[in-house]
Amino acid sequence: MSRAIQTLLARRDLLYMITWREIRIKYKQSVMGMLWAVLMPAVIVSAGVVVRIGFSMVSGRSLAVADVASVAVRAVPWAFFVSSIRFATMSLVANSTLVTKVSLPREVFPIAAMLSQLMDFAVASLVLVVVLAVMQVGLSWELLWLPWLILILVVLTTGLGILLSAVSLFFRDVKYLVEVIITFAIFFTPVFYEARMFDRWATILMLNPVAPLLEGFADVVVRHTQPSLPWVGYSAVCALAVLAGAVAVFRRLEPYFAESV
Amino acid sequence: MSDISLRLDGVYKKFRKGELYDSLRDLVPALGKRFLRRGPAADTLSAREFWALQDVTFDVRRGEAFGVIGSNGAGKSTILKLLSGIMPPTRGTVQVHGRLSALIEVSAGFHPDLTGRENIYLNGTILGMTRAEIRRRFDAIVAFSGLEDFLDTPVKRYSSGMFARLGFSVAVHVEPEILIVDEVLSVGDYLFQQKCLERMNEIMASDATVIFVSHNLRAVAGLCARSLLLDHGRIVQIGATNEVIKAYLTRGHHARTLEPGTDIRITQVSLGPAGSSRVKFEAEEQLDITVEAAARIPHEDMSVVIQIVDDNQYPVFDTCTQRLGAGPLSIGAGETLTCTFRLQLRLAEGTYHVNAYLHRYVTNRAYERWLSAATFFVAGTPTMRGVAHLAPSLVRCDKPTPVAALAAVASANSI
Numbered sequence: 001m002s003r004a005i006q007t008l009l010a011r012r013d014l015l016y017m018i019t020w021r022e023i024r025i026k027y028k029q030s031v032m033g034m035l036w037a038v039l040m041p042a043v044i045v046s047a048g049v050v051v052r053i054g055f056s057m058v059s060g061r062s063l064a065v066a067d068v069a070s071v072a073v074r075a076v077p078w079a080f081f082v083s084s085i086r087f088a089t090m091s092l093v094a095n096s097t098l099v100t101k102v103s104l105p106r107e108v109f110p111i112a113a114m115l116s117q118l119m120d121f122a123v124a125s126l127v128l129v130v131v132l133a134v135m136q137v138g139l140s141w142e143l144l145w146l147p148w149l150i151l152i153l154v155v156l157t158t159g160l161g162i163l164l165s166a167v168s169l170f171f172r173d174v175k176y177l178v179e180v181i182i183t184f185a186i187f188f189t190p191v192f193y194e195a196r197m198f199d200r201w202a203t204i205l206m207l208n209p210v211a212p213l214l215e216g217f218a219d220v221v222v223r224h225t226q227p228s229l230p231w232v233g234y235s236a237v238c239a240l241a242v243l244a245g246a247v248a249v250f251r252r253l254e255p256y257f258a259e260s261v
Numbered sequence: 262m263s264d265i266s267l268r269l270d271g272v273y274k275k276f277r278k279g280e281l282y283d284s285l286r287d288l289v290p291a292l293g294k295r296f297l298r299r300g301p302a303a304d305t306l307s308a309r310e311f312w313a314l315q316d317v318t319f320d321v322r323r324g325e326a327f328g329v330i331g332s333n334g335a336g337k338s339t340i341l342k343l344l345s346g347i348m349p350p351t352r353g354t355v356q357v358h359g360r361l362s363a364l365i366e367v368s369a370g371f372h373p374d375l376t377g378r379e380n381i382y383l384n385g386t387i388l389g390m391t392r393a394e395i396r397r398r399f400d401a402i403v404a405f406s407g408l409e410d411f412l413d414t415p416v417k418r419y420s421s422g423m424f425a426r427l428g429f430s431v432a433v434h435v436e437p438e439i440l441i442v443d444e445v446l447s448v449g450d451y452l453f454q455q456k457c458l459e460r461m462n463e464i465m466a467s468d469a470t471v472i473f474v475s476h477n478l479r480a481v482a483g484l485c486a487r488s489l490l491l492d493h494g495r496i497v498q499i500g501a502t503n504e505v506i507k508a509y510l511t512r513g514h515h516a517r518t519l520e521p522g523t524d525i526r527i528t529q530v531s532l533g534p535a536g537s538s539r540v541k542f543e544a545e546e547q548l549d550i551t552v553e554a555a556a557r558i559p560h561e562d563m564s565v566v567i568q569i570v571d572d573n574q575y576p577v578f579d580t581c582t583q584r585l586g587a588g589p590l591s592i593g594a595g596e597t598l599t600c601t602f603r604l605q606l607r608l609a610e611g612t613y614h615v616n617a618y619l620h621r622y623v624t625n626r627a628y629e630r631w632l633s634a635a636t637f638f639v640a641g642t643p644t645m646r647g648v649a650h651l652a653p654s655l656v657r658c659d660k661p662t663p664v665a666a667l668a669a670v671a672s673a674n675s676i
Contacts, residue, residue, distance in 0.1 A: 011386075011389075013386045013390075013391045013392045014386040014387060014389075016386075016392070017382060017383050017386040017387075017392070018383075018386075018387075020383075021372055021375065021383055024375065024379070025372060025374055025375070028374050029374065097366075097369050098369055098370060098387065100347065101347070101365065101366040101369045102345075102347070102363075102366065102369050102370065102387055102388070103345045103346040103347050103361075103363070104387060104389075255348065255349040256348075258342065258347045258348040259276065259277070259348055
C-alpha cells in the first residue's frame with residue numbers, strides 16, 4: 001500500500017494529466033458540455049421525487065419539502081458512486097494500448113476515472129447548494145461532517161474501482177455484471193427512500209456500506225442531526241478494507257496485465 | 262551504483278498461444294493456483310504455451326550502445342518489454358539502473374481529440390516527464406517536430422507522418438539514462454530522420470546507455486560496438502557487432518534438401534568458392550555465385566536466374582543463363598545441376614541479398630525460387646552513397662572567382 005502511494009506521488013503529474021484528459025474528452029464535441037454533469041443527477045433526483053410522490057399517495061401523508069431535499073442530497077453522491085464504478089471498471093481495458101506498450105503505474109487509470117467523476121460531483125453539488133438554498137434547508141454545524149462522509153465515499157469508490165478495473169481486464173464478464181448490479185442497486189440502497197422506513201429490516205439495508213453514507217448526507221444536510229456514528233464508522237472500516245484489499249489484488253495481478261488484456 | 266546499467270540473468274519468458282481460459286472448468290482451478298502462488302512449475306510448458314525467451318543472460322555497461330538483432334519472432338520485442346518493465350520474466354531477473362525511456366510506440370499516449378499542444382503534455386507525462394520539465398522543453402519539442410502551425414489542431418486531423426513526428430519529438434526530449442530504440446529511423450521524411458539521428462548521437466554523447474533494436478544492420482553496425490544475436494528466443498552470439506552480423510547473415514543459409522513431395526529444388530546458393538561462407542566483400546571485387554539444383558522428376562527448358570536486391574528488397578541487378586547465352590537447360594530425375602555466375606561487385610557499401618529462381622525457358626514462369634538464399638555485405642568506400650558503384654573521381658573543382666557584374670551589385674547592396 002505504501003509503495004503504491006509512493007509511486008503515485010512520484011507520478012502525480014501523470015495522474016493529473018490522465019484525469020484532465022478524461023474530463024476534457026468527455027465533454028469535447030458535445031453541445032451541452034458540463035451541463036451533463038448536472039443533468040445525470042437531476043434525472044435521478046426527478047425519478048426519486050416521482051417515487052416519493054407515489055409513496056405519499058399510498059401512505060396518505062403529504063410530501064414535505066424536506067423529503068424532496070433528502071432525495072436530492074442522496075441522489076447526487078449516488079450518481080457519483082455509480083458513474084465512477086462504471087467508468088473505473090472499464091478504465092484499464094479502455095487504455096489497453098498504454099497498458100501493453102508503455103511502462104507506467106497502472107493504478108492511475110481507475111483513480112483518474114474516479115477523479116474525473118469527482119469533478120462532475122463537484123459541479124452537481126454546486127447546483128445542489130443553490131437548489132437547497134432556494135428550498136431554505138438552512139445551515140448548521142453538523143455540515144462539518146460532510147468532508148468526512150465524502151472522504152469515506154471517495155475511498156470506498158476508489159477501492160472498488162481499482163479492484164473491478166483489474167478483474168475486468170481478465171474477465172470481460174465483470175463489465176456486464178457491474179452493469180446489472182448498479183442498475184438494480186438503487187432498489188437496495190436508500191436513495192429514493194430512507195432506511196428507517198423499513199423498521200427492523202433497516203439493519204440489513206445499512207450493511208451496504210454506501211447506505212450509512214447516504215443516510216449521513218441526508219441527516220447532516222437536511223435534518224441537521226449528527227449521522228449515526230457506529231454506521232458511519234462501519235462504512236469507513238469497509239472502505240479502508242476494500243481499498244487495502246483492492247490494492248493488494250491489483251499489485252498481484254499487475255504483472256499479468258500486458259499479456260492478458 | 263555499479264557500472265552496469267542493464268542486466269538480464271537467466272531470463273525465461275513464456276507466452277500462451279490461445280486465450281487464457283476456455284471454460285469455467287479451467288478457470289476455477291487456475292485462479293486458485295494463481296492466488297496461492299503455486300501454479301505449474303515455471304520451467305514446464307503446457308501444450309498451449311511456448312518460450313519467447315530462453316536462458317537469456319547479458320549485461321550492458323553504462324554509456325554503451327548495444328545492438329539486438331534477429332529475425333521476426335526471435336524475441337527482440339519481448340526483451341524490450343521486459344527491460345521497460347511492461348511485463349515480468351517467467352524466470353530469472355531483470356535489473357535496470359537508471360531512468361529508462363523506450364522509443365517504442367511513441368504515439369501510444371496520444372488522444373485523437375486533443376490538440377497537438379495538449380498531447381505534448383499528455384504524452385510527455387505518460388513517458389515519465391513532469392509538467393514542469395515539459396514546460397521547460399516545450400519550445401524545443403515543438404521546434405523539433407516542425408509543427409508550429411498545427412499546435413492547436415486536434416491530432417486526429419494530422420497526417421500519419423505528422424502524428425509520428427510529434428510522438429517522436431516528445432520522446433526524444435525525455436533525457437533518459439537508458440534509451441531503448443526500436444526501428445525508429447523509419448519515421449518521417451529524410452530530413453526528420455537526420456534530425457533523429459543527430460538527437461540520438463546527442464543522447465549517446467550525454468553518457469546514456471542505448472539499446473538499439475533493428476533489422477537495419479547497417480544502422481546497428483554504425484551505432485553499436487557490441488551486439489546480441491537472438492534466434493527463437495535463445496542467444497546465438499554476443500560480441501563485436503561485425504562478428505554478430507556475420508553470424509546473422511550466414512545463419513540459415515545452409516544447404517536445403519530435396520524433400521519428399523517436391524519435384525525440383527534449389528539446394529544450395531554459395532558465394533565465392535563452393536561451400537565458402539564468406540559474407541564480406543570489397544567493392545569491385547570479383548564474386549562467384551554458385552546455384553545448385555536437384556530434381557526428382559525430369560525438367561526441361563529451364564534457365565537459372567539470380568537477382569540481387571538491396572536491404573529494402575529493391576532489385577539492384579538480375580541476370581540469367583538464358584540471357585548469358587546458355588540456351589535451355591534440362592535436368593533428369595535424381596540429377597544435380599550446378600551453375601556458377603561471375604560478377605564484378607560494382608556496388609556501394611551496404612547489405613545485399615541473392616534471390617535464385619528456376620524459370621521455364623520460354624514463358625519465364627518460375628518452377629522454383631529461393632528468396633534471400635544468400636546475403637553478403639559490401640565494405641564501405643566513403644566516397645559514395647547509394648547502390649551503384651560508379652567509380653567516381655574528381656576531375657575539376659575550381660576556387661570561386663568573382664563575376665564582375667554581380668560583384669558590383671553586391672557592393673552596391675552593402676552600402
